[in-house]
Amino acid sequence: MTITELQSGLDREVSGREMYALMAELYPICRSITGNGFRATLANLERQIPLIQHEVPTGTQVFDWTVPREWNIRDAYIKNARGERVVDFQRHNLHVLNYSVPVSRRVSLEELKQHLFTLPEHPDWIPYRTSYYREQWGFCVTARQLAQLTEPEYEVCIDSSLEPGHLTYGELYLPGETPDEVLISCHACHPSLCNDNLSGVVVATGLAKNLARIACRYSYRFLFIPGTIGSITWLSRNEEKVASIRHGLVLACVGDPGKFHYKRSRQGMAEIDRAAVHVLQHSGLEFAVADFDPYGYDERQYCSPAFDLAVGCLSRTPHGQFPEYHTSADNLELVRPDALGESLARCVAIVALLENNRTYCNLQPRCEPQLGKRGLYRAIGGVQDAQQTEKAMLWVLNLSDGKHSLLDIAERSGLSFDVIHTAAAALVEHELLKDVLEVTSSAGR
């Protein structure tokens, strides 16, 4: 099966439901940037795709950073005088400040309040807060819960550990025809948050499952990593591999029903940027494109100046722009199966464009070749509306001078890449077109 066949055969509905089901399994796990929750998540993914778990010891220097101690948590609560859990980690893992150090004692209400985080504007939502690099303990509670804390003293318990261990990440490498790589990266370090974190994980998994079934020109590398420290760790341990990365996408917030957003790489007009924008432009749906900004997900690291990789970020509603972001409302209701399916379809279309984006030479470059005698042209002249495929053939022939890729031609003609690619395939079949690399290599013989 070719990527083009994969693309046209993709069933978004079925794929969307599968990805949603996977998300539902992953949702309850309490993840963090290290620890058993991350491992459990990867173990679950291993049932779908043959990824490899990497463990990097605490204390490992990764560029300017150090792999932190490993965090694990078993239980946490705030109990009132009657011994009732008024805040309970077992009910929602967002209740604990992520990376909280252990604590177990009675505290006055006044002291407790200094360790509580809440969202006054959404009284029923629990905020998501972390403290990876400063030791402290804390709870995240709804505003209603906070209002009900009226007793003078409470018992607090966080049964966590912060100890030497490892940072864990998952990696899947699908070798292709060439060692040139496409990088697909997503963060998997957030606890029960769906759009921010799990949506990227399940769409990346869905894409990997599909690509594993076909032969590709590019090699594909999928990374399931803790945000920031994960990409820094991977880059630090794989500097020699970076030169092979031709294109890349960070996937995040791809499960909500909002319109698509593509954030360009630092290079701005790299092939991945043009491919993603082209796919969105021809999707028939509303979308937005943002310039690179060194604030966001792991594209920050991939696009740091010494690497400057062509890695953009595909989202639906971007981080921080939906009210449920980093709250308990980013749950299984916010994310929808059909949105996941559509996101996967967009990813497949972008990959198909990259795979098929070749540069050709017109083998009859002096005037137009006679399409009619090859059955490539309408038989009766004088009809006003030429067919789109004929136009596409004329565009491909006109611009295939060895300097314009099919994407260049699609952009200049205003036609979709798929139409241009179909036209090019017909012309190749009729020996009117040849890949510039083959022309060059045969000329060299």
Add this chain to the structure above:
Amino acid sequence: MTITELQSGLDREVSGREMYALMAELYPICRSITGNGFRATLANLERQIPLIQHEVPTGTQVFDWTVPREWNIRDAYIKNARGERVVDFQRHNLHVLNYSVPVSRRVSLEELKQHLFTLPEHPDWIPYRTSYYREQWGFCVTARQLAQLTEPEYEVCIDSSLEPGHLTYGELYLPGETPDEVLISCHACHPSLCNDNLSGVVVATGLAKNLARIACRYSYRFLFIPGTIGSITWLSRNEEKVASIRHGLVLACVGDPGKFHYKRSRQGMAEIDRAAVHVLQHSGLEFAVADFDPYGYDERQYCSPAFDLAVGCLSRTPHGQFPEYHTSADNLELVRPDALGESLARCVAIVALLENNRTYCNLQPRCEPQLGKRGLYRAIGGVQDAQQTEKAMLWVLNLSDGKHSLLDIAERSGLSFDVIHTAAAALVEHELLKDVLEVTSSAGR
């Protein structure tokens, strides 16, 4: 006489009437891509301009194409049972499918209908259809004629021949001061169609007549050719001349009263593109500019990748965008003398711009020269509104560093090329400016 004098002395009204009269003579001839109709058309033009007829034998290989057999037609009709011509080539030559093979027999109405072309949306118009490269016979009829065909059988006769012969085209070369050429090309292969075909023919003829009267810097080559196969044939037989073509225009659909349209060359920003757009911008009339598109007239061939010539296309309403296109309604009523006159004026203005677009060196490049002492500046200072010509002189002096052409200066200043050129001429006269080529050549001595 200089081109500038020619331009300012051009009488559009007289020229328009002359071109219209020529069109009226050419209108009845049944032209095709080969044959005696084409020859008769050229013979008529020869009374206006000293063009040369070229004959290329059937079967000649021209790049990917082959010169077809020559087509000629004497008569054609459909007769009813009473022997009446219900469709008659003698009444309108569009009634025959152009390049129809001969036929002479009785056919059932059912069979006949498979050979009829009509335009249901314009019941009184005859469509124009061709079948150059597939042997068939057919008639083009109005929808009303079709409705009246009710008899079970008709006699059809097409007294045509499709035999080895020649492809004919006309060429006029006006040598100039330099061998660098401007190519003016028009198709002359359509039967009784005015805007599409004859308007370009008569405006090109008008332009040639005018340019033949003056001394030009550039050499001018006029081609009167059958569409597509004609330009392919010319290019195939004149590959060594292509390198001399600096600028070119295809003229087509320049006789209707619609606004001007200029379609850029494949290069997009070649001097001809900028010249044509500038002339239209400063014409005071509405106009439109389109990017290159490999669909249209013979610019398709001139702009094929191996040639990539700087050839654009000047039209009023472009092909396919007026309802009368390729129908019997594209007749002497659609085209107007004043529209032809204005089109000729635009062509002359474009040619004048190309002829006068030189690059100069300011001979006093350090600060402004003192214009006042040369009588080039107003005598009393302090008047708020400087004259446009003074501004033009300052622009020319400021940008004439040997790197900016007068067109560059006109574009950057927003002034018209004519104003800039007049200012430059005054500065040359006062020895403040010198053609960069003269500066370079005298420096080389």
Add this chain to the structure above:
Amino acid sequence: MTITELQSGLDREVSGREMYALMAELYPICRSITGNGFRATLANLERQIPLIQHEVPTGTQVFDWTVPREWNIRDAYIKNARGERVVDFQRHNLHVLNYSVPVSRRVSLEELKQHLFTLPEHPDWIPYRTSYYREQWGFCVTARQLAQLTEPEYEVCIDSSLEPGHLTYGELYLPGETPDEVLISCHACHPSLCNDNLSGVVVATGLAKNLARIACRYSYRFLFIPGTIGSITWLSRNEEKVASIRHGLVLACVGDPGKFHYKRSRQGMAEIDRAAVHVLQHSGLEFAVADFDPYGYDERQYCSPAFDLAVGCLSRTPHGQFPEYHTSADNLELVRPDALGESLARCVAIVALLENNRTYCNLQPRCEPQLGKRGLYRAIGGVQDAQQTEKAMLWVLNLSDGKHSLLDIAERSGLSFDVIHTAAAALVEHELLKDVLEVTSSAGR
């Protein structure tokens, strides 16, 4: 004190009042392009800044021009039959056509009228007219004065002299850390005109006073010159210094309350152009930017093709665009202290940008450095709105690859230069950033 401290400490109100007071002193002096009025003006400025007066003899050839004879005037009037001065130079020095040759005789009203200039559309305003390069005499009068001239004969007297002497200009050079220069130029050749002429003079003086108090990277050259002939003379006598001029500003019409206008240099996107536009963009005020045009003030000469210096022009309402321009209404009422203060602040901001606009190398270019451990980042993660300074640090780190200046980074990020510069200073302090010149020079050791 650094330029940054100077900028933040500038008291616009106090400065505005000081500049306005200086203008009030200079206002009554009858200046011209040569003569004692110009010298008296410079003598006054010397009490503020240590400028040097240069004298260039009449007849000196300066490129295409010649230094004219020196003009001085003591008195002038038109007397009626009763011996009353109906037009009196002592009341307003605009009453005399600037550079009038002496005259003293009785003339008929008819003859007199050929020597009178008036402004019918503003009956109470005296126009400003000059005749530097054509010998004539004349008076400028209000339309009301003209209407009252009803006697058949008048006595006219212009007690002026036009004799070999000198052209005078003032120059102040403030040496900086490098010989690279910033040129600040203003014309000081107009008689009692405030916005056009004196506003530039007092703002340039204010800027010079301020810059004289601090150590700068660039050297600064201030020119107080007669318009056109002054810049031509300076350039002619200082050709070897021109190569040191990196950036420049002509200051004119900077005292009225209109919005700021910046006119780009001929180069168009030089650093001074980008700096001026950036400062205006982030001023929070309405402003306009115009492309270069070879019509205006002395930027015409600095931007002539052989010099092509990066010199723009900063104005509030540009010359010719306010009704009072070149009339007696361009007086101490049109110009306002706060407008002068704001203009000075803009100049200081532009200079501060140029001084601080360095290019850095990120010393931790592989991924982001860990800002948190250096106290440069918020302690609690997950807060939605990152601080502007954090964003600025991320932008500086991301783009500081030795190829992007801080202005490049400010432009691309949309943040103000000041915020970007503050972020860069913090990163330099934490040894995360180093000036690219230092990196290069230490690499060379």
